[in-house]
Amino acid sequence: MRGRAGAVRPATGMAFAAVLYLLAPVFAGSPYVLFALTLTLCYAIPAVALNLLLGYTGLVSLGHMGFAGVGAYVTALLMKNAAVPFAPALAAGTLAAGVVGALVGIPCLRLRSHFFIIVTLAVGLVLFLLFNNLDWLTGGAAGLPGVPRPHPINLGFAVVDPRRPVGFYLVAATLFLLVFAVQYTLVHSDFGRSLAAIRQDETLAASRGVDVFAHKLAVFALSAALAGLGGGLLIDFLRAAAPQSFGFLEDINLVLIVIVGGAGSLFGPLLGALLFIALPETLRIADTYRMVLFGAALLALALSAPRGLSGLAAAAFRKLRPQASA
């Protein structure tokens, strides 16, 4: 497992950020590509959040888009009804999702693994049903349309206008890099190492003095908050909060993004989001035949790559390495 978490050096991180930002001028002329990329980043943020649980702590949460929905609806309500600007509204949405995450986590994290999985599924379904049925607050099945985009941001040397595709992409890229940095810092901290110990052997971790429950609760609340951040960004990008964006299928989709991309790898969530959001978006996969093929591909992947695509890539890389140095 050498280098699994330490594979990204600061220089690599800077290069990654530069590439992410440079995509904006490169695709400035093709708003459709920017649309697909921005949407990918909107989902990559909750995917990173889930990766903290699924990949680094070993907790499978099947209701994570529910927390994204809490962030989304709080952001949308504040911006639409209280005319709060984007940044504080998003911060409030993130905080709200974190609080809901903590409240859910306190009872649920005491459950054993399979109970925990099903209960997170139930939590996600309850949140979805609330979004869908609390008509007076959430607009019910029709959702909340007409969420305003952020105001232009004056950076001194340039003005970023999020009402234009390039501008919103830059906002999304910045937020993603922020969340990525949180993931990186967390994984490399003592806290992250304690999480890894919990994933590998909970009893042993506890006997070595790790407060298992406190660690799980902290990472669960953080993960829910980051998912809420992604949800808030998503609805502001789509300009509408709708319950379907946070339903059961979306919950499963998010889990797929993380697992197929490679749970427990830094870039896995982004890779998975590219595969599950950008690719179907650009190929316009809606055709029934193609969905059958897509299902078959998932099945084949589950049977052949137990650690997802990142695991597959890492294995291929290890195979190439000795030959290169020989």
Added chain:
Amino acid sequence: MTALVEQIANGMMMGAIYVLVALGLVLIFGVMEVLNFAHGVIFMAGGYVCDVVFMHVLPSYPLAVVATVLALALVGVALERVVFRRLRANVPMQIVASLGLILIAENAAVLLFGPSALQLTVPSVRSLVRVGDLTFTVQHVVVIAACVVVIAALHLFLHRTRLGTALRATSQNAEAARVIGIDADRIYRLTFAIGCALAGLGGALIGPLFLIFPQMGDLPLLKGLTAIVLGGMGSIAGAIVGGFAIGIIEAVSTLFITTDYRDMVVFAMLIAVLLIRPWGLFGVRVRGDA
């Protein structure tokens, strides 16, 4: 009062369907530690197979149901062999594989039968039973009776036959079962066959009452999962009580609140029960449970 009795009877009927789904899930989980999220599409396949057999092969509903059960048992054997045998103890990939199966099955159903729902009209739906002021279709009675027969048969199989005893032994300790000469792979195959046959039976029984459509198994799957968790994940009695409880509670809840919140009552109840008993109603408390 009449309304209450009527809803309890409706709840018993839906509960019987949830029990059929939950029994398969709990057997597969108990013996193999596999959570089969594709169980809902097996249920859906049961509806379609029954429809095809009844409309084109055997114009007898009981025989069509039997044929469906046998066909889905074979599907179960194939699923265990090709997919789930290799994914034991890898829950994340079980989810990925299940979603792959769901996508294949639900879209294949659309390709084969079209996107609109099928209506399967059998005699037992058209004939009515009168009990006091209430009327039910004969199918309501058939569903509940079939579920009771399945429960009794399963109990006899698990406790009175060598094969059933071997199955219970494998679920308690697979390694020890191998040591005393039980062919565990055969038991796994059998478990999947029974589980899928029961889900197929559920789909074949509910098909004539409601409609047959690609997503018809989604909610029964979620309710079945809820039932086995309520019951304690691994307890057959728990799955039965859980399934009937969910059916009755959701039906009765419609007397007090709008049907929009019917599903929420069920999932909220699950969360509430686990707050009080984290190991479920019938589960065994193990070390580490709060």
